[in-house]
Every structure is written in C-alpha cells, then in structure tokens.
Amino acid sequence: MSTFxxxxxxxxxxxxVLRRYLRAHGLLDLERVRIELVDDFHQGARMLIDGRADFMLQCAVHPSAAEITGAFRRQVFVVDAFISRSRPMSLLMAQDHDAGQLPRRVGLQPATREYADLSxxxxxxxxxxxxxVGEGLLAKKYEAGIAFSSLLEEYPGRFQVLEDVGAICDAWVxxxxxxxxxxKAVVWTDSPVARLYRDAA
Known part of the structure; x- marks a missing residue:
C-alpha cells in the first residue's frame, strides 16, 4: 500500500486534486492507497524522508513550493507533474455587511491574491x-474573503458573491x-499540448 x-x-x-489524480491512475481504492493530510509541507517532506509516506502532492504555486524543492533537494525529488482545476472559488462577502460601512478586512490564502480585485x-x-478563509468568514473574522463557492450552498443566505473566480487550472507536483x-527531461510526448505543437509545425 502506498501512502500519499x-x-x-x-x-x-x-x-x-490528490483524489482526482489517484482516481485518474486507478488508485483511489482504500486497499491500495492511503491519504494522509498534514498542516504544512515541511511535515510532509519529513514523512517522506522518514519512510512514513511514499509520495507528496503540492501545488506548484503554493507559497512554500520553492522552499520545499530547495530545502529537501538531496532527499526528496519531483517524480511527476500534471495540470488540474481546483475547486470553484468566489470572492464572498457576508450578506449582513452594512453597505454604508467601508469594507476593512479580506481573508485570502496567499496564492489566491490575484484571483480578484481586492483594492x-x-x-x-x-x-x-x-x-x-471559509472558516474565517463563518466566524466573522473579516467581512469578505476568497473561499470555496460551495459555502453558498452549505450556508444559504449567509454570503453574497462579489466576484466569481471559478475553478483555477494549476500545475501540481x-x-x-x-x-x-x-x-534527462521527463516529457509526456503524446500530451494534449504535444499534439498542439505538432499541429502548429
């Protein structure tokens, strides 16, 4: 059994995204694979090094991606990369926010900073x-935030959509x-983009 x-x-x-990846490989079967969720990627990298996990997934644009690749370069290696869309997101504001009051605080995960106009x-x-961020919105920690759009269905009437971000297509490692x-470079030569390259040539 492999642990991711x-x-x-x-x-x-x-x-x-990890579940999408494992499903694409036909591995999303509890008898063949185990998923461990961690609080930060340093913890995950140490689990790989200690033999407590076999593979680790990280979004290529996560703020700590370069740090993980550099700090653990002699013990942890990139073994695969792919593209996948995220869960749909929106810039949400509490429905009960006073329209006459200037918005002061917005919650966000750093990689989502450019997904909406936060000026x-x-x-x-x-x-x-x-x-x-969703938890912070529910706790009224801030007036607005970039959170999963599913909050609208989970808590009807609590939030209004200021901007629909949608599902972002990212690179994953x-x-x-x-x-x-x-x-050598490991390249999928029959990928969708490889076909585009051949068509363009």
Missing part, C-alpha cells in the same frame, strides 16, 4: 488554506524519495 501525503484539512484544494480592502488577512529523471 498532502495539505489538509479534508476537502482542501490539495485533498480534492477596496485596507487589510488582507492571510490564511494557510482556502478552507481556513508529486514528490517521492527516488529520482525518476535519470538526468
């Missing part, structure tokens, strides 16, 4: 995950403890 580790909590973008807020509250590149 990624950033929690449950239903985070990382959890969502009207004087203070950005950074959270470790998009899930945490899988780490393991054995290098697979053999010093």
């Amino acid at each position: 580790v990624t950033l929690g909590p449950p239903n985070s973008n990382h959890d969502f 009207r807020w004087s203070e950005a509250v950074l959270e470790p995950t998009v899930t945490a 899988v780490f393991g403890t054995a290098a697979v590149d053999k010093g």
Whole structure:
C-alpha cells in the first residue's frame, strides 16, 4: 500500500486534486492507497524522508513550493507533474455587511491574491488554506474573503458573491524519495499540448 501525503484539512484544494489524480491512475481504492493530510509541507517532506509516506502532492504555486524543492533537494525529488482545476472559488462577502460601512478586512490564502480585485480592502488577512478563509468568514473574522463557492450552498443566505473566480487550472507536483529523471527531461510526448505543437509545425 502506498501512502500519499498532502495539505489538509479534508476537502482542501490539495485533498480534492490528490483524489482526482489517484482516481485518474486507478488508485483511489482504500486497499491500495492511503491519504494522509498534514498542516504544512515541511511535515510532509519529513514523512517522506522518514519512510512514513511514499509520495507528496503540492501545488506548484503554493507559497512554500520553492522552499520545499530547495530545502529537501538531496532527499526528496519531483517524480511527476500534471495540470488540474481546483475547486470553484468566489470572492464572498457576508450578506449582513452594512453597505454604508467601508469594507476593512479580506481573508485570502496567499496564492489566491490575484484571483480578484481586492483594492477596496485596507487589510488582507492571510490564511494557510482556502478552507481556513471559509472558516474565517463563518466566524466573522473579516467581512469578505476568497473561499470555496460551495459555502453558498452549505450556508444559504449567509454570503453574497462579489466576484466569481471559478475553478483555477494549476500545475501540481508529486514528490517521492527516488529520482525518476535519470538526468534527462521527463516529457509526456503524446500530451494534449504535444499534439498542439505538432499541429502548429
């Protein structure tokens, strides 16, 4: 059985995309694979090094991606990369926000900062995950935030959509403890973009 580790909590973008990836490989079977969710990627990398996990998934644009690749470069290696859409997101504001009051605080996970126009807020509250932004909205920690659009269905009447972000297509990286590149570029030569290259040529 292989253990895959990624950033929690449950239903985070990382959890969502990892399950899509494992399903695409035909591995999403509890008898063949186990998923461990961690609070940060340093913890996940140490799990790989200690043999407590076999692979780790990280979004390529996660704020700690370069740090993980550099800090653990002698023990942890990129073994795969792919593209996948995230869970749909929106810039949400509490429905009961006083329209006459200037919005002050907006919650966001740093990688989502450019997903919407946040210029009207004087203070950005950074959270470790998009899930945490949703929790912050529910706790009224800030007036608005970039959160999963599913909050609209889970808590009807609580939020209004200021801007629909949608599902973002990102690059994702899988780490393991054995290098697979053999010093060469590992390229999927029959990928959808490879077909575009051939058509253009």
